[in-house]
Amino acid sequence: MPKSLPLLDDVSPICCDPLGKSATLELPDALALAVRLKALADPVRLQLLAYLIAQPMQEACTCDLAPVVKLSEPTVSHHLKKLEASGILTKERRGMSVHYRVVPEAIHAIARTLDTGIGL
Numbered sequence: 363m364p365k366s367l368p369l370l371d372d373v374s375p376i377c378c379d380p381l382g383k384s385a386t387l388e389l390p391d392a393l394a395l396a397v398r399l400k401a402l403a404d405p406v407r408l409q410l411l412a413y414l415i416a417q418p419m420q421e422a423c424t425c426d427l428a429p430v431v432k433l434s435e436p437t438v439s440h441h442l443k444k445l446e447a448s449g450i451l452t453k454e455r456r457g458m459s460v461h462y463r464v465v466p467e468a469i470h471a472i473a474r475t476l477d478t479g480i481g482l
Contacts, residue, residue, distance in 0.1 A: 395472070395475055397448050398448045398449065398450065398468070398472055399472070400448075401444050401445050401447070401448035401450060402445075402448075402450070402472075404441065404444075406431050406433065406438075406441050407441050407444065407445055409430065409431050410427055410430070410431060410438070410441060410442065410445070411445065411450070411451075411464065413427065413430045414427075414451070414462065414463070414464050415464055415469075419463070420463055420464040420466070421461050421462060421463035421464070422461065422462065423456075423459045423460065423461050423462075424438055424439055424442065424459065424460050424461075424462070425459055427442070427462070439460075442462050445462075446462065448468075449465060449468045450464070450465060450468045450469065451463060451464060451465060452465055
């Protein structure tokens with residue numbers, strides 16, 4: 363049975379080279395990448411991220427996000443917290459509502475790491 367990944371709150375940037383630049387991937391870098399990919403490996407989280415990225419300021423309130431995925435606000439908050447804990451989103455409380463914003467650098471870091479450098 364495969365070991366599950368540890369539950370980490372890791373908002374530090376991914377700093378490893380693209381996969382394939384080296385024959386090895388150091389364990390800390392592999393763990394940092396895996397935590398982020400695990401946070402993204404959920405259809406609802408991908409839907410939320412797609413919606414947020416499409417917004418003018420790449421942010422939205424939890425109350426606006428729940429109807430997008432047709433789930434309750436507590437369920438949406440759970441998914442958003444997972445994305446925040448991995449450094450993909452940040453949050454800011456404004457009065458009674460919480461606004462989540464995409465961290466573009468985190469998305470770009472994941473893409474850079476997974477870039478094979480081979481044009482298709």
